[in-house]
Amino acid sequence: MIASKRLLIVGPPGAGKGTQSAVISEVLGIPAIATGDIFRWNIANDTELGQQVKSILDAGDFVPDELTCEVVADRLLQEDARDGFLLDGFPRTVGQVEFLDGFLADHGLALDGVIQLEADIDEVVKRLRQRAIEQGRSDDTEEAIHHRQIVFAEQTEPILAIFRERGILLPVNGLGSVEDVTSRIMTALENLSDDEVTEQL
Numbered sequence: 001m002i003a004s005k006r007l008l009i010v011g012p013p014g015a016g017k018g019t020q021s022a023v024i025s026e027v028l029g030i031p032a033i034a035t036g037d038i039f040r041w042n043i044a045n046d047t048e049l050g051q052q053v054k055s056i057l058d059a060g061d062f063v064p065d066e067l068t069c070e071v072v073a074d075r076l077l078q079e080d081a082r083d084g085f086l087l088d089g090f091p092r093t094v095g096q097v098e099f100l101d102g103f104l105a106d107h108g109l110a111l112d113g114v115i116q117l118e119a120d121i122d123e124v125v126k127r128l129r130q131r132a133i134e135q136g137r138s139d140d141t142e143e144a145i146h147h148r149q150i151v152f153a154e155q156t157e158p159i160l161a162i163f164r165e166r167g168i169l170l171p172v173n174g175l176g177s178v179e180d181v182t183s184r185i186m187t188a189l190e191n192l193s194d195d196e197v198t199e200q201l
């Protein structure tokens with residue numbers, strides 16, 4: 001039984017976060033919330049937010065924390081996220097971790113687990129080049145692909161240490177078939193739930 005329902009999935013661009021979060025959210029019955037998807041939806045629909053962030057996404061830079069956190073807070077307050085959620089692509093900076101901690105604490109909540117999808121750089125770049133051909137995402141240009149890897153290493157990798165220290169980081173090998181990776185994630189989540197049960201006894 002997996003009791004953990006407030007989860008994050010973190011990994012370099014191209015690691016397969018979107019694919020895995022769709023499966024996990026279905027299995028656990030929690031919404032997968034991807035900040036990248038929310039931004040892309042706003043760009044496609046030419047909203048005020050979309051106009052604000054379009055050039056930032058195209059360049060592969062980060063949307064400012066203040067704006068990103070506001071989007072996440074709005075989304076987490078919706079009814080379907082009350083009993084759990086899987087955040088994909090958020091938090092990505094130390095400031096965003098602090099915001100999320102504060103937001104959850106204000107609601108008497110805390111994170112249960114952080115799935116760290118590991119994949120080496122050559123593999124993720126290969127996948128992103130393939131996605132560029134298949135989906136034509138405007139931030140999958142060669143330049144933006146490389147820039148996003150650098151931004152991930154500089155700004156997002158440091159947040160992993162925070163979750164490791166809390167004992168909720170779950171490193172999972174992201175290479176292999178979708179099914180294999182999903183089953184590794186489910187095992188990691190089951191182990192986390194077992195630990196929680198043990199702690200409560």
Ligand code: AMP
Pocket residue numbers: 013034035036037039056057058060061062063064068088089090091092093096139148
């Ligand atoms: P993704 O689909 O997760 O790869 O995100 C696509 C783009 O959306 C990123 O390259 C950023 O420009 C922006 N973005 C998504 N999530 C965040 C975040 N948590 N903080 C800042 N920018 C973000």
